[in-house]
Amino acid sequence: MTKQPSRAGLELSQTQRTLPIALLRAREAVMDYFRPLLAEHDVTEQQWRVMRVLDEVGTVDASFLARQACILAPSLTRIMRTLEARGFVEVSRDTADGRRTLVCLSEEGRQFIRKLAPASARIYQDIESKIGCERISTLLDEIEILLESLSSES
Amino acid sequence: MTKQPSRAGLELSQTQRTLPIALLRAREAVMDYFRPLLAEHDVTEQQWRVMRVLDEVGTVDASFLARQACILAPSLTRIMRTLEARGFVEVSRDTADGRRTLVCLSEEGRQFIRKLAPASARIYQDIESKIGCERISTLLDEIEILLESLSSES
DNA sequence: AGATAATACTTAACATGTTAAATTTATCTG
DNA sequence: CAGATAAATTTAACATGTTAAGTATTATCT
Numbered sequence: 001m002t003k004q005p006s007r008a009g010l011e012l013s014q015t016q017r018t019l020p021i022a023l024l025r026a027r028e029a030v031m032d033y034f035r036p037l038l039a040e041h042d043v044t045e046q047q048w049r050v051m052r053v054l055d056e057v058g059t060v061d062a063s064f065l066a067r068q069a070c071i072l073a074p075s076l077t078r079i080m081r082t083l084e085a086r087g088f089v090e091v092s093r094d095t096a097d098g099r100r101t102l103v104c105l106s107e108e109g110r111q112f113i114r115k116l117a118p119a120s121a122r123i124y125q126d127i128e129s130k131i132g133c134e135r136i137s138t139l140l141d142e143i144e145i146l147l148e149s150l151s152s153e154s
Numbered sequence: 155m156t157k158q159p160s161r162a163g164l165e166l167s168q169t170q171r172t173l174p175i176a177l178l179r180a181r182e183a184v185m186d187y188f189r190p191l192l193a194e195h196d197v198t199e200q201q202w203r204v205m206r207v208l209d210e211v212g213t214v215d216a217s218f219l220a221r222q223a224c225i226l227a228p229s230l231t232r233i234m235r236t237l238e239a240r241g242f243v244e245v246s247r248d249t250a251d252g253r254r255t256l257v258c259l260s261e262e263g264r265q266f267i268r269k270l271a272p273a274s275a276r277i278y279q280d281i282e283s284k285i286g287c288e289r290i291s292t293l294l295d296e297i298e299i300l301l302e303s304l305s306s307e308s
Numbered sequence: 309a310g311a312t313a314a315t316a317c318t319t320a321a322c323a324t325g326t327t328a329a330a331t332t333t334a335t336c337t338g
Numbered sequence: 339c340a341g342a343t344a345a346a347t348t349t350a351a352c353a354t355g356t357t358a359a360g361t362a363t364t365a366t367c368t
Contacts, residue, residue, distance in 0.1 A: 010276060022294050023184065024224045026300050027173075033304070121167075130304055131304065135300075140171060142296065145289070
């Protein structure tokens with residue numbers, strides 16, 4: 001079905017048949033469905049991701065938040081500034097460990113999430129209807145396995 | 155095996171069990187293996203992607219290149235400036251259509267690709283050995299289906 | 309042919325990605 | 339307990355992502 005280049009020695013794969021590009025293209029294809037909603041409400045993809053994570057986990061330190069939202073620490077610092085200025089998050093210092101920054105959603109932030117949740121869920125359902133729930137589930141499982149395989153093992 | 159949240163109404167999925175984040179995490183996990191090599195040779199991930207595509211397709215216009223490398227036009231404009239200044243690519247105007255910019259690898263650019271190819275291929279093989287060739291192949295197939303399902307249909 | 313729309317880029321402006329260095333606070337060692 | 343180390347962020351600098359606006363060139367339409 002798919003042309004498999006014979007890669008006996010140390011040659012490069014066809015770019016389109018490569019994990020980095022394939023994963024990037026897949027993500028772009030999915031995000032194309034969400035971008036209109038985010039743009040309409042003036043939040044970037046990353047800001048929304050941070051708020052989604054905070055909505056799930058409550059109050060957490062910056063490192064944990066960065067890891068969960070797949071955002072690097074320096075980016076998170078800037079994003080926090082933006083979200084705090086907009087009144088969507090509350091930032092404080094950890095009294096137990098003065099190095100840590102603690103963050104949580106503000107009431108306004110929670111309302112914002114609730115306001116967009118239905119439209120966001122509908123978009124995801126639209127995507128599911130095109131791909132199929134089982135297929136998405138399988139893909140997510142495959143990715144989980146990939147992550148386990150690539151991390152923490154020899 | 156995996157906890158499936160009951161999502162009868164219009165609620166948000168668990169972030170970690172969502173296509174945008176899962177695909178992003180997978181990509182990051184893979185790129186972590188390549189970044190040291192790229193950093194060692196002072197090329198960014200995107201610059202390398204552009205050169206990889208050019209190596210495959212020869213001389214092409216900017217739009218095609220941008221699409222193949224998953225890079226937006228404005229980013230490509232800047233990347234071209236960088237790569238041209240470094241002598242890795244040659245840029246020219248399409249005589250048949252004055253709007254188009256044509257690009258191809260320079261001899262120096264081709265040599266650069268050849269120099270990094272073995273190490274890059276070894277890294278990919280390392281990744282394959284951890285995940286398994288068939289599993290990767292399956293994943294790539296699943297992604298192709300996802301791309302077809304999401305594009306150009308109703 | 310001439311006005312108009314469509315293409316293909318390019319610029320501009322702001323947000324984020326990425327790495328390295330700096331800062332502040334904790335922890336560890338002797 | 340003082341000095342060295344480590345940990346958690348932040349800052350800085352440059353590259354790219356992203357959208358909107360601007361430019362030049364080509365295609366279209368009457």
